[in-house]
Amino acid sequence: MALKMxxxxxxxxxxxxxxxxxxxxxxxxxxxxxxxxxxxxxxxIAGLGGSLSPPYGKTYFQKPSGRFSDGxxxxxxxxxxxxxxxxxxxxxxxxxxxxxxxxxxxAAASTILPATASSxxxxxxxxxxxxxxxxxxxxxxxxxxxKKFDKYIPQETYFAQGLYMFDIGQNDFAGxxxxxxxxxxxxxxxxxxxEFETGxxxxxxxxxxRFWIHNTGxxxxxxxxxxxxxxxxxxLDEIGCVSSHNRAxxxxxxxxxxxxxxxxxxxxxxxxxxxxxxxxxxDLISNYTGHxxxxxIMACCGFGGPPLNYDSRISCGQTKIINGTSMxxxxxxxxxxxxxxxxxHYTESANNYVLSQILTxxxxxxxxxxxxxxxxxxxx
Numbered sequence: 001m002a003l004k005m006x007x008x009x010x011x012x013x014x015x016x017x018x019x020x021x022x023x024x025x026x027x028x029x030x031x032x033x034x035x036x037x038x039x040x041x042x043x044x045i046a047g048l049g050g051s052l053s054p055p056y057g058k059t060y061f062q063k064p065s066g067r068f069s070d071g072x073x074x075x076x077x078x079x080x081x082x083x084x085x086x087x088x089x090x091x092x093x094x095x096x097x098x099x100x101x102x103x104x105x106x107a108a109a110s111t112i113l114p115a116t117a118s119s120x121x122x123x124x125x126x127x128x129x130x131x132x133x134x135x136x137x138x139x140x141x142x143x144x145x146x147k148k149f150d151k152y153i154p155q156e157t158y159f160a161q162g163l164y165m166f167d168i169g170q171n172d173f174a175g176x177x178x179x180x181x182x183x184x185x186x187x188x189x190x191x192x193x194x195e196f197e198t199g200x201x202x203x204x205x206x207x208x209x210r211f212w213i214h215n216t217g218x219x220x221x222x223x224x225x226x227x228x229x230x231x232x233x234x235x236l237d238e239i240g241c242v243s244s245h246n247r248a249x250x251x252x253x254x255x256x257x258x259x260x261x262x263x264x265x266x267x268x269x270x271x272x273x274x275x276x277x278x279x280x281x282x283d284l285i286s287n288y289t290g291h292x293x294x295x296x297i298m299a300c301c302g303f304g305g306p307p308l309n310y311d312s313r314i315s316c317g318q319t320k321i322i323n324g325t326s327m328x329x330x331x332x333x334x335x336x337x338x339x340x341x342x343x344x345h346y347t348e349s350a351n352n353y354v355l356s357q358i359l360t361x362x363x364x365x366x367x368x369x370x371x372x373x374x375x376x377x378x379x380x
Contacts, residue, residue: 028084029158032104032132032165033103035165036106037068040067040068052317055301055316060072074167074358075106087103090104090132098152099152102158109121113125170219173185176188177248189252189255212275218281219242227308227312228312239286276363295337296339300347301332302314310343335347
């Protein structure tokens with residue numbers, strides 16, 4: 001069983017600081033999440049009728065849970081610290097799932113831009129927003145029939161009081177590098193952000209008021225991208241990451257931040273918080289030993305051994321015949337020492353670390369650092 005971090009007494013202080021600094025409440029009755037595999041709790045698997053194989057989910061759930069990690073994601077740790085249950089995916093119809101405290105629309109491989117015929121996920125950001133609007137309309141219909149469904153669906157007030165979380169955009173860039181130049185990708189950023197702005201405004205127009213938006217991480221530091229685009233050492237930066245991918249991510253984040261500044265001024269009665277995930281993850285990879293890790297880039301679950309332990313032909317947990325020999329992509333002995341799980345996604349331990357940094361408040365905009373002169377103390 002993974003170690004449980006308990007920060008809730010400190011989170012109470014964080015809540016107070018948020019309230020004093022920007023009249024932001026961090027005590028929400030429900031959470032509605034939108035995104036890709038960084039926060040997918042089973043949407044893509046349920047939506048496409050697929051499955052993940054062990055050792056996915058091994059660390060915490062003891063079996064695959066629809067999450068692309070060995071255990072919990074950032075959103076899971078956040079829900080836990082807010083004393084809320086893990087979010088069920090919107091398309092999970094088995095076992096009478098409860099959506100009383102929110103719903104997760106995030107689906108792995110999703111993009112902000114509309115999906116195309118070659119997209120791995122049909123659930124792009126616009127579709128996720130449309131799913132939410134249908135979800136809300138259906139909830140209001142059921143609430144009008146009485147209290148029969150109260151333990152399964154949120155109260156009407158939760159839609160205005162709830163937290164709307166976003167972690168999406170990574171796949172708009174990661175996939176584009178296979179067919180476009182860096183200049184073409186950078187030129188597409190305004191179009192991507194216009195699509196994102198349209199979706200966020202639709203949510204605002206339908207009652208959403210509290211927005212919590214993650215920027216995209218250092219894509220060039222994922223083993224998958226290094227294996228594909230980093231064969232030439234001159235394409236890598238000083239820590240071994242693909243420079244072009246990280247440059248594009250930084251430019252996207254810069255423009256995303258400007259967009260959210262605009263929305264902060266336009267959304268009357270709303271709170272729009274930008275969270276700098278890129279800086280948190282970049283620091284984790286650059287200073288991994290200081291944060292208790294031994295492998296910043298090499299995949300824990302993969303095939304091929306050092307330095308990346310990643311082979312695009314064999315996904316984590318799979319066994320395939322390659323050149324006449326049966327090969328299996330196995331997990332490492334101790335995932336807590338690895339930042340990366342399968343070459344694309346983070347381990348539970350890395351997700352745990354990222355959430356701990358988010359909760360300091362110093363990576364948020366509006367800036368809250370000066371209101372938080374303390375360090376989170378972990379109780380292991």
